[in-house]
Amino acid sequence: MLTINLAVNGQPVSGEVEARTLLVDFLREQLRLTGTHVGCDTSQCGACVVMIDGKSVKACTMLAAMADGAEVTTIEGLANGAELHPMQQAFMDHHGLQCGFCTPGMVMSGLDMVNRHGNDLDDATVRRELNGNICRCTGYQNIVKAIRTGAKAMEE
Amino acid sequence: MYEFSYHRPASVAEAAALITRAVDGKFVAGGQTLLPTMKHRLASPSDMIDLGGIAELEGIVVNGNIVTIGAMTAHADVAASTEVREAIPALAALAGNIGDPAVRNRGTLGGSIANNDPAADYPAAVIALGATVRTNQREIAGEDFFTGMFETALEEDELIVAVDFPRPEAAAYMKFENPASRYAIVGVFVARTAPGPRVAVTGATACAHRAHRLEEALQGACNAAALDDFRAPVERMNADIHASAEYRAHLVKVMAQRAVAACV
Amino acid sequence: MQDTGIGARVRRKEDQRFLLGKGRYTDDINVAGQTWACFVRSPHAHAVIEGIDTAAAAAAPGVVAVFPGDDLAADGIGPLICGVTGPSDHGEPHRAPAHPALAQGKVNYVGDHVAVVIAETLAQARDAAELVEVDYRPLAAVTSTAAAASEGQPQIHDVAPGNVCFNWPFGDKAAVDEAFAGAHKVSSIELTNNRMVTNPMEPRAALGEYNAGTEEITLHMTTQNPHVHRLVLAAFNQLAPEHKLRVVGPDVGGGFGAKIFVYAEELVVGWACRKVNRPVKWTADRTEAFLADAHGRDHVTKAEMALDEHGKFLALRVHTTANLGAYLSTFATMVPSYLYAFLLAGQYSTPLIHSEVKAVFTNTAPVDASRGAGRPEATYLLERLVDICAADMGLDPTEIRRRNFIPQDAFPYQTPVVQCYDSGDYETALDQAIELADYPGFASRAAAAKERGKLRGIGFSSYVEACGIAPSAAVGQLGGGVGLWESAQVRFNPTGNVQVFTGTHSHGQGHETTFAQLVCDQLGVPFENIEVIHGDTAKTQFGMGTYGSRSLAVGGVAIAKACDKLIAKGKKIAAHAMEAAEGDIEFADGNYTVAGTDKAMSIAEVAFNAYVPHNYPEGVEPGFDENAFFDPMNFSFPAGTHVCEVEVDPDTGEVEIVAYTAVDDFGKLVNPMIVEGQVHGGIVHGIGQALLEGCQYGEDGQLLTASFMDYAMPRADNAPDFKIGYAPTDPPDNPLGVKGCGEAGAIGAPPAVINAIANAIGVRHLEMPATPETVWRACQAAR
Missing domain, CATH: 1.10.150.120 ([2Fe-2S]-binding domain)
Known part of the structure; x- marks a missing residue:
């Protein structure tokens, strides 16, 4: 298992992951941020797009380990409470x-x-x-x- | 995906040492092709050596007539680079049209050419522009780098550091996209250089290649009409559910004519 | 009335949660102690299973259990059923082979279910699934629709000789033959309707939980019809008694038909959670969706039209072979029969129609309803044939349509193919479409395109469809296993807000908004005080679910009827409270008033009185909560004309859709914003079929288009902005005056697109999907 430290929606987060854990699975299964979705397995559909250090990335095509040290923004991180972005x-x-x-x-x-x-x-x-x-x-x-x-x- | 050991070296030397030690190690750059392949359990490296932490592999430098792009430079950065857009606009345009925006934010030049997908865009540019691939061990002429479908001149423990692109007089890349994957069914890169036109074709055959016959046809007059009688060899073309060999051969001509016309 | 009532472009209630990432789809739910299922699937299209060795898988890390088909059979679970007994085959029942949820000795398509592995994590389940050793003896496979019933083909099921499920003639053959014999001209076409993978963006998923204390199974799953799923799982698959089975469809990420059916995976998950006494979760990846979701369409057809000297249609003759895949899916037999042949009149007064449909089994995934289901097949065939007729008669495509339209004064119109259209005004829709699309200006646009080296073409498609399914009696006569009414319960809470329970379910259609608008309009309760609840068998009364564009046309009426009951009951309560005769009480805008006085009380006050009945009319029950069922008198018949304009690059065969106009009759619109969204989505689905999407199997039965890398889904750059218009009529058979709108685009678009391309390049026909190579070849042939 690997330990990763990153910031998700402005909050510091750390987690234990298998090397093969995809970023999207880390977000959905461990952090329970289920707003990011998985719609395919070939990096085509874009349901899993998140922002990493300000750039859009397909979270199904990145290992969680690769996001160590990164700043991740998911759909849950955009609004201010109930006030939509x-x-x-x-x-x-x-x-x-x-x-x-x-x-x-x-x-x-x-x-x-x-x-x-x-x-x-x-x-x-x-x-x-x-x-x-x-x-x-x-x-x-x-x-x-x-x-x-x-x-x-x-x-x- | 099968489990593996993950490494994130900070230097080229460390990366090379790691791959030497691994039973079946694999460098991963942006991972935009490798990870989907592994998700489908079609690849099972024992070790993944992530090159994302090696600063020396990233960046764009223009030195005289040479544009040097670090192997780990993302497509999006090449597309957005003022230096590349000024020096070789066709290369910036090509990079800006690979995959989709999110893929371009992760996918890299080095990853693309090391993978050598028969439908990838970058190999056409590397060949047509007469680029030099610099590795941690040597320099390889772009033309000699791509040796077959998903095969390159790279040794197991060899790592691409950067690619040197000479500035052409003009260049253009035209691709006909697969409606599903948006990869190239056929892509043709044409560069006008001092010694004469250089042309490379991707998507059409087992891997990107220099198109000597197209170049010969363009020797006299480098314009679209010069290719009116050109026929690409059908027997060498790929055929799949998206395009027959005959159609691909036809597209080689059409894309070549369009690239030549745009190459001003 | 209110700006949130019928006709208002109200923003959707459901959007806030989706936009915040707070939607709750099946795969978003995780529970304590949860395990993961991974299915072992057949890599062969057709093979005998000589043996299954699960020992290595069972011993793998994290594995909880491994179950082959025998374990399922031993518990008496399954098999999967087709819920339709029709159509017959010359009076004999159609052939319905056994469909075990996990294979019993034989697999019949790539992706067929062989065993299930349950493990602590998904990764472990997948790792272990590879260790299940299945000894296959491969057999020759047949995948071709046209060839499946030919002699010498591999036989898939013993009960279906020649791989034929049914051969179903329909109509007066002798009269049709006679009309053809005397015809001025006969126009004909042979075409295929390409096989589609429905591909809602959310893959199917299920989470089963068993409570040993209550012996209840709760199955969260991707469903368009939770009660139908519960009914079939309980009554036919023996999963659990109906009252001990709860099916919950939380937010559902698109369906388009694919989530109607009872599949192996959801059943096995429901069974396995009791077997291992742990929650079990399964979520398809996209590859599994391609392999094992029911596919759509896949017809091969020859059709002929007999015409008189004025271009009037005298008779239509249709021969279709329909591919049903390896097994009968839940509603499979209904699609190429009643949902197809009964639509062959289209918008035309063709007096005589004879069709013969041969449905065949092949070694491919089961085929069932997919957005439009049968009607796109009928419409494509008819609207292509009509263009051929126009060419043969030297008539403009709009003129031949006009000459044959059912006239506006002929409604209700009894077609020769069962359906009786209740309302329509086809000529008005055509006229409006011609104007919106600027048909008169087409010639100059085409000339300008030619200057640019492009071939510009225009295509029309005048469709009618039958949706809002359906009158139960009609469904019963046709061998449907269920009634197709809909239910509603409208409940006031004591504080005056309203909960609406509907038996329909939403997978993107915005029911929470549309139904709230209906109730707001009828009861005068503020929109924000109305909540729509659906998708949970423990919360809502039995209902039939959402498919066939039925939710508003059927479910909406049930809601309206429940509201009527509340209003009527409220009159008694208000009359008592205001000391007036019930006959003097009027209800409008949410208030009861005593006629001729200024006495008034709001419906919320009436509701409070009903729950706190201190001063209450004798003989009236307390409570303010009514339910209603609605069984429609007829189908709903949306119709319209779509116009597509394309430019073809003759050098590459690339097609660009440069303009698209749709003028539809959906009756009254409750939320025009939502209706437009449905139209846009339907059109792009149809454009997908016409230009991009084609599911292909190799001769060996391997699925060649098993991912978005090879199966082309329409993207944003495949279509332009659409011009949308409406030519509504008032359907007398629908109490709300509404028609369905969810499938119309997918029905109208494919022939409009292909007609446009054929027009551009000057050929009689080209097949869907009109890929660049297909179009390029057609251009070559036309030269």
Whole structure:
């Protein structure tokens, strides 16, 4: 077993993991942060996207051991109590989610887009940048709208 | 995934020592291919030697006409690098189109070329740009590095340190994506260099290769029309449920023409 | 009335928890003492099991138990059933082979369940599963739909000679033959409807807990219909008596049909938790979902239309072979029969229709309902054939549709294929679609595209579907094993807030919001004071669940009826309290008033009186809590016209959908925001089928598309923004005036897309999925 120390949603955390423990399993099973989901086993669907040191990462394709010393932000770490982060709020306002399963990864990918492309995102950029996130419910149109609106709202 | 021993060395020397000691050790860079493979229990190394803690493997340096990219530099960092975008914009664009954003934040140049997936993008750039792969033991010409499907010139205990990319006069990469995986069904990288055009093709055959016949066709006039009569050899092409050999051969020509046209 | 009532774009109640990461899906639940299950699956498509040695696995670290099929059989558990006895085969019952939950001596598809390993951790269960030694004697396999019933093919089940489940002719063959003999023209098409993997983003999962003190099993699972799961598991699989089995579907991450069925894994988990007297959890990984979720569609069809000299349809003849996979899944036989052949009239007044459906077994995963179920198959076939007819007659695709539409004044319209459409206005939808899509401007857009080296095409699809399933009597006549009514309970708490219990379940449709809007509208209770409860057999009354776009059209009506009962009862209580005659009491906007006076009391006050009946009418029961059941009189018939515009790159075969318009008739909309979301999602599902998704097995029966690396799911860059319009009619057979909307997009889109591509490149037909290579080859052929 390995001991890892990291910060998750601003809180210091330590844990004992097998070398093969994936970061997503550490978050879900040990920390009980079940907002991060697992939708595939080939790094395609993006339901598991979290932020590591400010960058989006697929938590199913990273060992927990690799996150030793890192700062991890999950969907649980965005809101201020019940007050949603502007990106979360935009998803609610624009019906950017249905079953909610892909949603945490979508929100995280939206934040990563803002980090890299700024607050003024066009449709084509958002659609292209979502190629690592699969949603079966929404047909994406409202997700695209939500991310664009959320990005704008983050400027204010 | 099978259990293994995990190591996170802080230096290249330490990493090399660890792999020598391991029964069946494996370097892991970003892990974006290796980890899914291990999850499906298709690989079972005894030791995983994580290169993520080795600072000397990361970074981008431009020295004259050479762009040096550390093996552990993430695709996203190459894509965003002002130096690379200025010196070899086609390389930055290629890096910015590998996988998806989250994969680009973890996946690395070294990991990509060491894995040598037949549909990977970077090998085409390494070959076409005439890059040099620097390891902890030697320098390998990009063209000689990729030896077969998932096979490279690397020895078991050899570790890529960086890749030196000479700046071309112009370059362009065009890929036709697999609708499912978004890997290249066919990708063609064209570079205009002083001695003449250099072309590499990925996705089409067992592994990325230098396309001498395309280069010859472009010797006279380096434009798309010069390839009008070009026919890629169908018998050498990969065939799978996504694309037949015949279609791939056709795409080689189309992507090559588009890359040449964009290579200005 | 209120801005949270019917017709309002209310933000969804469920979103807050999902956005905070506080959703609670089955795999999110962990309990003390929990163990993990891993299934040993067949690597062969068809093989005899000569022996199973579990010793090494049982001795592996952390292993609690290893169970092969014999252990399950010894406890009398299973087999899995098909809940539909129809259709018959020329009067004989269709062939229904035994379907053991864990194999008994033979496996019939790759992924078939052979044994289960229970261990302390998931990793240990997986490690040990590899140690179960199964001695297989491989047999030749058959996977091809078209060839399965041919002579010389491997036989899968002794009870099904020639691998045929049923051969089901339907309609007046002699009259159809006669119409063809006298036709001006006959147009025909041969096509396949590609096999789909449903792929909700949340994989299936189950957590079984056994309480030895109460002898009760609690099964948390990914279900669209918890009571149906409980009923089948109890009555047919002998898991536990119904009252000792609790099935809970917590938040469900998409279903689209895949979570309707009773599968081996959930049953085995429920059984194993009692066997080992520990909680047992199983969560599919995506590979397992590809291998062992029920798949959808997979038809091969030849169809012909007889036309008169004006392009009027005289008769339709359809021959279809449908692949049911290796075993009959829960509702398998209903899909290529009643949900398919009864829709073959489409929007048209074709007077004569004859169909023959041959359903076959193959060494592939079972095939069952998937978003649309039968109706996409019927619509694709029909709308492709109609375009062929238009070409053969030299008519514009919109003109041939217009000439054959059931006229607006003909409703209710009895089709020749059982269904009686209650309402529709197909021409209005078409007109609106033509305008929204700017069909008149298409020619100039196509010319501009040509300048850019692109082939631009436009395709129409005018669909009708039958959903809101269904009248129980009709279902019973067709051999369905259950009634398809829906239930509701609407309960006021003494403090005036309301809990709504529904027998439907939500897996993304936003029922907590839509149903609250209904109740808000009807009872005048503030939206935020209404809570919808579903998905737990211990909390809600028996209900039939969510599929076939039925929740609002059937379940919503049950809720409305329960509200009616509350309002009526409240009148008595209000009359007594306000010392007026019951006949003088009026109810509106949440208040009871005495006609002609200013006396009033709110429904919340009435509720309080009902629970604190100190001053209360004689003969009226205390309490303010009513239930209702609703059995619909008819199906619901959403319809519409979809228009797809594509640009094809002839050099690569790449297709870009550049515009997409949908004009639908969903009757009255309760929450237009949610309806739009359903339409968007359905269309992209249909685009997925048309362009990307094709499940493929190799000849040896190996699944070639077993991950998202090889099975192309639609992504955000595969579609544009949609233009959405509505052409509603008022369905007389639905008391709320609503129709289902969840499947329409998946039904309407595939033919619209393929018609557009065929139009762009000038070919009669090309198969789905229209991958770049398929399209490129079609372009080559068209040159």
